[in-house]
Amino acid sequence: MSRWHSLLSRWGQVPEVPFFRLRLNSLKSFVSMVLLGATLSLVVASCSGSNTASTSSTTPAGGASPVAAQKQDVELTLVAYAIPKAAHDAIIPKFAEKWKAEHGQNVTFKQSYGGSGSQTRAIIDGLEADVVHLAVGADVEKLVKAGFVNENWQQRVPNNGIVGETVAAIITREGNPKNIKTFEDLTKDGIKWVTPDPKTSGGARWNYLALQNYAKKTGLDDAKALEFITKAYKNVAVLTKDARESTDAFAKQGQGDALVNYENEVILAKQKGEKLDYVVPDINISIDTPVAVVDKNTEKHGTQEVAKAFTEFLFTPEAQREFAKVGYRPLGDLGKEKEFTALFPPVKQLGKIDEFGGWKEAQKLFEDGGAFDQVRSQLGRS
Amino acid sequence: MAVSSPSFRRTSSHSPGKVLLTSLIHMPWTWRIMLGYLLVMLIMPVTAMLLRAATVGPAEFWRIATSPLALSTYDVTFTTSLIAALIDGVFGVLIAWVLVRYDFPLKRFIDASIDLPFALPTAVAGLTLATVYSNNGWIGSLLAPLGIKIAFTRLGVGIAMMFISLPFVVRTVQPVLMQMEREIEEAAWSLGASPLQTFWRVILPPLFPAILTGVALGFSRAVGEYGSTVIISSNTPFRDLIAPILIFQRLEQYDYAGATVIGAVLLLISLVMLLIINFIQAWGKQYD
Numbered sequence: 064m065s066r067w068h069s070l071l072s073r074w075g076q077v078p079e080v081p082f083f084r085l086r087l088n089s090l091k092s093f094v095s096m097v098l099l100g101a102t103l104s105l106v107v108a109s110c111s112g113s114n115t116a117s118t119s120s121t122t123p124a125g126g127a128s129p130v131a132a133q134k135q136d137v138e139l140t141l142v143a144y145a146i147p148k149a150a151h152d153a154i155i156p157k158f159a160e161k162w163k164a165e166h167g168q169n170v171t172f173k174q175s176y177g178g179s180g181s182q183t184r185a186i187i188d189g190l191e192a193d194v195v196h197l198a199v200g201a202d203v204e205k206l207v208k209a210g211f212v213n214e215n216w217q218q219r220v221p222n223n224g225i226v227g228e229t230v231a232a233i234i235t236r237e238g239n240p241k242n243i244k245t246f247e248d249l250t251k252d253g254i255k256w257v258t259p260d261p262k263t264s265g266g267a268r269w270n271y272l273a274l275q276n277y278a279k280k281t282g283l284d285d286a287k288a289l290e291f292i293t294k295a296y297k298n299v300a301v302l303t304k305d306a307r308e309s310t311d312a313f314a315k316q317g318q319g320d321a322l323v324n325y326e327n328e329v330i331l332a333k334q335k336g337e338k339l340d341y342v343v344p345d346i347n348i349s350i351d352t353p354v355a356v357v358d359k360n361t362e363k364h365g366t367q368e369v370a371k372a373f374t375e376f377l378f379t380p381e382a383q384r385e386f387a388k389v390g391y392r393p394l395g396d397l398g399k400e401k402e403f404t405a406l407f408p409p410v411k412q413l414g415k416i417d418e419f420g421g422w423k424e425a426q427k428l429f430e431d432g433g434a435f436d437q438v439r440s441q442l443g444r445s
Numbered sequence: 446m447a448v449s450s451p452s453f454r455r456t457s458s459h460s461p462g463k464v465l466l467t468s469l470i471h472m473p474w475t476w477r478i479m480l481g482y483l484l485v486m487l488i489m490p491v492t493a494m495l496l497r498a499a500t501v502g503p504a505e506f507w508r509i510a511t512s513p514l515a516l517s518t519y520d521v522t523f524t525t526s527l528i529a530a531l532i533d534g535v536f537g538v539l540i541a542w543v544l545v546r547y548d549f550p551l552k553r554f555i556d557a558s559i560d561l562p563f564a565l566p567t568a569v570a571g572l573t574l575a576t577v578y579s580n581n582g583w584i585g586s587l588l589a590p591l592g593i594k595i596a597f598t599r600l601g602v603g604i605a606m607m608f609i610s611l612p613f614v615v616r617t618v619q620p621v622l623m624q625m626e627r628e629i630e631e632a633a634w635s636l637g638a639s640p641l642q643t644f645w646r647v648i649l650p651p652l653f654p655a656i657l658t659g660v661a662l663g664f665s666r667a668v669g670e671y672g673s674t675v676i677i678s679s680n681t682p683f684r685d686l687i688a689p690i691l692i693f694q695r696l697e698q699y700d701y702a703g704a705t706v707i708g709a710v711l712l713l714i715s716l717v718m719l720l721i722i723n724f725i726q727a728w729g730k731q732y733d
Contacts, residue, residue: 180697205699260680262694301597302680304693311572316579318597318679430698440513443683 142192144179198265200422276414327390526667529606537614567672597679610663617659
C-alpha cells in the first residue's frame with residue numbers, strides 16, 4: 064500500500080518504534096526537561112496572574128503631580144462602544160484646543176471603539192483606558208465591581224454620567240406595509256422582527272427593556288408583562304450576535320418586517336444616504352449611554368485632572384451639539400433649538416432605567432436564570 | 446494515552462508508574478521533542494480548560510452541562526455536523542475522483558479552489574452563504590417558492606458546516622486515489638466484475654480509511670465552527686442555536702467557568718466520537 068495510505072490508516076495507532084534505549088546521560092536530560100517544563104508553567108502562571116500589568120508604561124516621571132508638569136504632553140486613552148466615534152472625532156480637537164489654551168499643555172488621544180461588552184472585558188483584562196463611554200450602565204458597573212471605577216462615578220459628572228441619550232426606533236420595510244407603530248405590534252401574529260440577542264449585545268438589552276417598559280406603561284402586571292415579552296420574542300426571525308449583524312440580516316438578507324435599533328444609528332445611516340423608513344414609538348425607553356473616568360488607570364498615569372476635564376467637557380453645549388449632529392438626543396436646552404426639534408420627534412411616555420432599579424437590578428434580567436432565560440426557554444417551541 | 450500504552454504492553458510485570466517513568470527517561474529525542482511540543486500546544490491548554498471547568502463544582506457542572514438549552518445545542522451541533530460530514534464524505538470522494546481521473550480545462554484552478562474554505566475567514570464565508578441562500582439570494586430565491594428556507598434555519602447551519610469541511614475529505618482521499626493503479630480496476634473488469642462491483646469490492650475498500658479520516662476531520666471542524674454558523678443561523682434556542690454560540694454567550698456575561706463547562710462537554714463528546722471512528726477504522730483494517 065502507498066506511503067500515504069499506510070500513514071493514514073495508522074492514524075491514532077501505536078507506532079512500532081523501539082521505545083527503550085538505554086543511555087547514560089538520559090537521567091540528566093530528563094531532569095533538565097522537567098526543570099524546563101516547571102519554568103514554563105511558572106511563566107504561564109505568572110502571566111495569567113498579572114494580566115493588568117501589561118502594555119505601555121510610558122507615563123512621565125512627574126505623573127503624580129500633573130499640575131506641576133504642565134509643559135509636558137499628556138495622553139488620554141478613550142475607550143468607547145462603536146457608535147459615538149463620529150461625535151468623539153469632532154469633539155476631541157475642540158477639547159485639546161481648550162485644554163491647551165487654559166493649561167498650556169498638549170493633550171493627545173488614543174482611541175478605541177468596539178462592542179461595549181468586549182471593550183469592558185478588554186479594560187478588565189488590561190487595556191489601560193482613562194475614560195470610557197459605554198453603551199449600557201451595566202458595563203460601567205462591571206468596571207466598578209472589578210475595582211477600576213470608583214463607586215461614586217455617577218455623582219462626579221453632570222446628568223448621572225449619562226452623556227449620550229437616544230431612544231429605540233422601529234425600522235420597517237419601505238412604506239411600512241404592515242403598519243408597525245408600537246412595540247405591541249411586534250407581538251402580533253404574522254409579524255417578524257429582528258433584534259440582537261440580549262445575551263451577547265448591549266443594544267439588545269435596551270430592546271428588551273423597551274418591551275418591558277411598554278408592558279409596564281400599559282398597565283400589565285409582572286406575569287402578563289413576561290407573557291407579552293415572550294410573545295414578542297417568539298416573533299423574532301433572527302436573533303443575531305450584535306447590532307451590526309441584525310442590520311445586515313434585515314437590510315441585506317431581507318429577514319423580518321421590522322428591526323429595532325437605536326434612533327441615533329438610524330439617523331446616522333440616513334445621513335450617509337441610506338433610505339430608511341422608521342418610526343419612533345410613543346411609548347419608549349430612554350437609552351442612556353454613560354461616560355466615566357477609570358480611576359485606577361488615571362491614578363497610575365497621573366491623568367486624573369485632564370480625564371475629569373474631558374468628561375465634563377462632553378456635557379457642554381459645544382460637545383452636545385456634536386453628539387446631536389450624529390443623532391443623539393441633545394441634553395438640556397439644546398434640544399429646543401429649531402434644528403433639532405424637527406430631527407427628534409418628542410416621545411410621549413419616556414421610560415427611564417431607574418424605573419427598573421437601575422442597571423444593577425436590570426442586569427439580573429439577563430443573567431443565568433433571569434427573566435430572559437424564562438422567555439428563551441419558550442422560544443423555538445410553538 | 447497513546448504514548449504510555451506501548452510500555453504497558455511490553456513490561457506488564459512492573460507497576461504502571463515505574464514503567465511510565467523509565468519509559469520517559471529512556472525516550473529517544475524525537476519522542477521528547479514531540480512530547481514537549483504536544484505539552485505546550487495541546488495538553489496544557491486543554492488541561493487549563495478542564496481545570497477551569499472543574500472550579501464550578503460537580504453539582505453546578507452538571508446543572509450547566511445538562512440544562513435543557515445546553516442539551517438542545519449539543520443535539521443541533523453534533524447531529525448537524527455529523528450529517529454535514531457524511532454528505533461531504535460522498536461528494537468529497539466524487540470530487541477527488543473527478544480531479545484524479547479526468548483531465549479537463551481549468552483543472553488546476555478548480556483543484557486549487559477546493560482549499561478556499563480553509564483560507565477564507567469564516568465570517569466572510571458565513572456572510573456570503575447567508576446572502577446567497579437567503580430568500581432573495583441567488584439560490585435561496587429559487588427554493589423559496591417551494592417553501593424551503595435555508596438561511597437562518599438549521600439547514601443553513603448544515604450548509605455552512607458542509608462548506609467549511611469539504612476540503613478535508615477531498616484532500617485526504619485525493620493522494621490515496623492517485624496512488625491507486627488503474628490496472629487493478631481493469632483487472633476486475635476483465636475478470637467479469639460489473640462497474641458497481643468494481644467500485645464496491647475493488648475501489649472502495651482501500652479508500653475507506655482515507656474517507657473515514659476525512660469525514661472525522663471534517664466533523665471535528667464542523668463541531669468547532671463558529672464564525673460562519675453564527676451568521677447563517679437565526680440563533681433561536683431549541684431550533685438552530687449551536688453550542689459554540691452558547692459558549693460565546695456565557696463569555697459575554699463574564700461567566701468564564703460556565704463557558705468552559707460547555708467547552709469541556711463538547712471536547713468529551715468529540716473525543717468519544719473520534720475514538721469510535723478510530724475503532725471503525727481499525728475494524729475495517731481487518732479485511733485489508
